[in-house]
Each structure stands twice: as structure tokens, then as C-alpha cells.
Amino acid sequence: MKRASLYHEQTARKRIASLVDPGSFTELLPPPERVMSPYLPLLDIPVSFDDGLVIGRATLGGKPVYLAAQVGQFVGGSVGEVHSAKLTGILKAAARDAIPCLLLVESGGVRLHEGSSGEIGISEAMRAVFECRAKGVPTIAVIGADIGAYGGMGILVTCCDFRIMTEHGRLGISGPIVIEKWMGKQAYDSSNRALVWKTSGGKTKYLLNDADVLTHDDSASVGAAIGELLSKSQPITLGGLKTRQQELEKRLGDFGKTSDPEEIWKAFGIADIGEASLASGPEFVALAKRKTP
Amino acid sequence: MNTSNPNDLLARFFGESGKTLLVKDSLITGYAQVLTQNVAVIGTCDGTYIDNAAALRLASLVIDCIENHPQMPIVMLVDSAGQEPSRTCEMLGLASFFGHLLSCLQLARQNGHKLITIATGKAIGGAFICYGMFGDRIEALDSASVGLMPIEAMSAVTKIPAATLTALSKTMPALEFGAEPFALLGGVDEVWSADVNVPEKLAAVISSSTQEDHRAELGKKRGGRKWAFDVQNRVLAESAK
């Protein structure tokens, strides 16, 4: 009997196929159009037909969505010029058409091989996310892959209306290896997987209200979470920003002196760290007492 | 004039009114004047690293400006080497703090505040993207160090020899570090030479700036990013069918 594949194990194309209504996905700028990186060949690095980002349109529970799914295995899901232009384009299309945009994120951030072009590209994509938000068009990021959302992509997902995470996903800017290289093993032992995930993983992000939802690591659960959010958006208001400012100031006040993520878990009502560490996303949610403003 | 001294820099931009700005822990916040126009100012100096608390301080000023000074232009000065590379900053959610700062700037934009950036020193990676690169117009002093990371660092991470990257950077400005190549890519509108009259220049930019993001078009026109604009437009065209 074939085991249902877990979200974190799926390829970008498989994730899309598992989430959308069967047969509803139309890929934009598909592989035959060969919209690829002009830079990687100059470095003798293999190119990919989709430059590591699959974009298109589909329906989810009958509702139209635009989507963009990153291919984590291709240069670490990193964002180059073409990749970021596809991302910006699909977000701008979403804003134009008032159709929600779904980002299936799996990226270490800017593609270093393409230098500043990816950096500016991510900034353009951020502007496009906010174009959607200004128009009340929902932008939903799913962060459920092991490599997570880091660097400029980590910042970008925090600009979206909603973030759905699983216990596999990670959200941050500087990765553990970079911090360890720069600041030493004492500062961050990147080989300590438990520490890495407690620092940046879905469970801690959920407790801190940086992730809106924490689901099971399977497409049915992720799809259900997306479905709940498709008709919602979070307009940016002065009141909302002031509330968030207070929330973040309180976070620094409560936890700014601690370096141990387990202190955060305990503060949110987790009595048994071991049990919570092994728990699935929804089990963890049940164990915690998260308060959102 | 030593523009690496924050007070000299602020005098150069804002004259006497620069003295009313708060410069604390390498952050600049407050209100000043460009020629005779009132502006809000947020910024970094000393090539500092931006951590969670810093992001909140900058956000706080933006919120204050939105609430108390309708449509006042916000000038963003950038001299930061990056996001604070710290496990605890990451644990506390630095990415979300940056998202909050960007959201504050977005509301300012939505409410009609102009956002004008000048890179005065280092303008690198996450520190630049979390506020400065969000400007309606992005300028740089010609002495500014603008970019993703120097080639030596890129080489260390990608394992591609620095010599290879350096050679390639001659024809690929995306790999070159500096204000001029960043401008070629469309990431900077204009590089200001050392003899420029800063207040006049800044006043002109504030007056003429518009809200649309024209960086991809600029990058194509200038030849530093030849594909982004066309690919964005192709997606828009294909999706409209």
C-alpha cells in the first residue's frame, strides 16, 4: 500500500497537484517556454525549465487562486532574476484580478550566484505582496519544507496576510550555518537539529503568533487550512499596526533576556517539553495555550 | 565633510534642523526639515546591524508620523551592514519584526506619505531590504556600499572561486558590489556625487517621486537586469488570456 506522501517530502509540482482541484491547474510560462536563468550557464551550473518556481492558476474547493511553488532542490530554492520576476508577476496578476495568491515556499533566500538581481527581485515581489494587501486580495504563504523560508523570502512571507506552517517548516532570516560560521559554535550549533527547529520551526513561530496556523504535514491538512483563509484578508490599519507593535514590544519584554526556546514553550503552557517536541502540529496546538491579541 | 560622522551627515541633509533628530544606538529617528519642508526621518548609521528592538524603534516613528503628521514625507537613511546575526534574534522572530516595519511603511504609502531612501554608507542585504529598498525612490551617495554581499563572502558560501566571480562581474553588474552597479540593475535611481547639494537634490526627489515600482523597467533600460521587466510583463499578459 502506498503511503500518502508528506507535504515536506513532496516536490513543488506534486504539492500543487495534491492541493488543487483535480485537473484545474494551468501552468503559466510552462517548461516548454524555457524561461530560464541567463546567469547560471555562465557559471557552468545546470539550469531548470522553470528556474525553480512553478506558477499558475487553479481552483481550490472551486475558488480561483493564483499560485507559486518553489523547487527547494534547485539551487536551494534560491531566488534569481527570472524566478523573482515570475513571483512578482503572479502577485501583480493576483492584485489586478482580485484573486487570492498562494505561495508554497521552500527557499534559502536570494540566489547568490545571481547577486543583487535576486535581492532587488525579492524587494519587487514584496511590493507586489503589498499591492495585493492594499486591495484586500488575500496572500497566503505555506512554509512546510525543511529548508524553510529564509533570507529575503523569510522577510517576504511575514508581509503576507497569513502564514500556514507545519512542524517541519522554518522561518527566519539568517540560517544556523551562517550564524555559526560568523559567530561560532557557542553562539549557534547548527548541527543541533532540535535547537534549530525550536529556534525557527513552526511550533515556536505558532506560539509567538508569527505563524497563523500550525497544521499536519500532509496536503489534505494544508489544503484545509488554505481553504479557511481564502476568503479572508488582513488589511493594514493603524490600529492593527499599533496592536502588533505592542505585541512585539511585549515579546521582547517577556523573552528578550532568554536564549532558550524552551522558556518560550513553558511560558505558553507547555508542561512536558519532550511530549511537545514529538507532537504533530495539531497535537502541539492542543498542548499550548496561545493567546493572540 | 565627514559623512561617516552621523552629525555631519545629518547637518548635510537637514541643516540646523538635523540637530533635533535623535541619534541613539546607531539609529536615527525624529522630524527635521529639507529646505523648508517638514519630513520624518528614520535611519541607521555607523554600519550598524539591525536587531528586533531597532526595527521596533524605527516602526514606532513611522506609526507616529502616520498618526500625527498626515502625508508628511518619510526620509529613510541607510548605513547598516545587515540584520543582526544572532540565534536569539532569530528565535524572537526577527523576520516578523522586519515584516512589521515594512507593513508600517506600507500604510504610510497607502495614506499618501512619500518614502524616499538615501543609502549613505552600508546598504546590505536584509538591513536594506527591510526598509530602504521599500522607498518610492532610492538614491545613494557615491561613497555608499550597496549590494548583497562582497564577492569574498559569495565565494565562501557558493564555493565558486572569487577570481571566477570577479572576472564574471566585469560583464555581470549583478555580481559587482557598489552603488553604481546597483543603479545599473535599477535598484538605485540615482547615485549622488560628492559635490551634490543634498537638500536641493532631496527636495527635488521628494517633489517628483511617484509610487509605482519602476525598478524592473529601469534595470532593463540601463542593461543591468535585462530580463526581469519582460518576464513580469509576460506573466501578466499570459494570465490575462
Add this chain to the structure above:
Amino acid sequence: MEKFDKTFPSKSFSWPPDKEWAIAGVVGSGNLEVLFERNTESPNTMECHVESSIPGYEDSWLAALEDFAANYPAGGTKVTIHDQGAAPIVVTFRLRQAYDHLLQKIS
């Protein structure tokens, strides 16, 4: 990067009316992506273009492709591969996977 082209005779593939292309695999270490496209001009050949980041395995590639062309009706297709060091067994698996997508056996 090593690049080469080779055309193999193959029984004509009956293209489903609503399919123009199919893809399988991803470009990552030890992996490859394969794109099958319709080639109406040449219904009895499988036209292959391979780009591999690991040079020196042309014979191995040609053997795997020739084998595939002989065992499956793949005439009237254009096959393009971007490879990053996949083992022969993975190559064959991906070819079959892309082919199954064409036949709409898997989504």
C-alpha cells in the same frame, strides 16, 4: 557542462489530444529533469538533447536513451534533459515518470 544531441528511431507515440508536454524530476544533486514535447515533424524518432554537469558519461546516457526508445513508443517526441549527476537507474526512472505523466497515469 557537457551537452549532446542524439536522435533514436522509436515506434510512434500516440499523443493524447490535450497534452503537448510533460515533465518529471528536478535539477538537484544526483537528480535530473526530463521534458517530453510533441514533435509533429518526426513521428518515428525520439530526438534527445542532454545537458549534464558531470562530463564523461555520454555512453551511459546514450545507452539509457536508446534503451528507452526501443522499449516504449516514443516516436514523435523531443526529449530535453537537465542533469546534475543522476545515476543511470534514476535517469531511466525519470524517463518513465515523465512518460507516465504523458499517459496521464499520474498527476
